[in-house]
Amino acid sequence: MNDRSPTATLIADTGRGNEAAILNAALEAFGEKGFNGASMRDVARGAGTSLSNLYNYFPSKSHLLAEVLRRANDELYSRTRTAVEQAGDAAAARLRDAVRAYVGFVVDFQTAALVAISEIRYLDGDERERVVAARDSTQAIFEQIVAAGAGNGEFRTPYPADAARSIVSMCSAVSTWYRPGGRLSRGQLAEQHARYALALVEAPLAGLA
CATH class of the missing domain: 1.10.10.60 (Homeodomain-like)
Structure with a gap:
């Protein structure tokens, strides 16, 4: 990466x-x-x-914020979906590459990721509903992967829905503390979080390789 x-x-x-x-x-x-x-x-x-x-x-400012957040999620969704489609059929590989893509987005567009967390509270009505629906579409990628892995035995977690939400929250939270020039490169940071995600769903050690 x-x-x-x-x-x-x-x-x-x-x-x-x-x-x-x-x-x-x-x-x-x-x-x-x-x-x-x-x-x-x-x-x-x-x-x-x-x-x-x-x-x-x-x-209005609210229209601006809604459009900025929509564009940010479009980019995140596209990157994550592409990574998953290219990862093959194994749930562990799909989850690993989805997390790598998400963390990569957060590092590349840290301000957008942080604004998405902190400023969505100022939207309401149809604008908020559209942004939340777009955000949920990205989370659904993770939910589907984890559910499939739990269903076929690749993942041992008895809480697939909760695990998926926790993984998404973990990835988005990188925006609150990441600093360029830190000890981990973009690729190393993404790989580390991929390992966290696989551990969270209780993937066999082989899936962490």
Whole structure:
């Protein structure tokens, strides 16, 4: 697994005017000041655009936050799903690679992962429901793997649903303490958490190799 900068840009420019710049600026503002502390003016300034133009794209901070979190989960879901599909049929291999992908995402996009944990509380109504549904779709990948492994005897845990939730929580929590330049590289950190996950589901030692 190649190491990548934790400051990688989450939202690529797809040619839709200032949208990508606005969303990346919003993510930076939310990460630095929190949802309540950041202003639409901060976002406009960070995106290099006017406040009136910003409102042409997003009518409120909550719309901005919801879209940022949706884009972040889309990236996480895509990485995790791809890793699982390429891992083969064994549940242990699928779980290991899903965790590696999740932790890799958190390291690459630490601010997005942290904002997803800390700022979703400020969303409500349809916006919150959509973000939660997207988040649940990623968690479902882990739930399906662990349930399958428990069902066929690869995993010995009697609590597959709880184990899956714990694994997802463990991976997302990396965003709260990870520091670039620490003793573990991106790949080493992902591998360590993969081993934690396999131990949590009580996989045989062979699955930890």
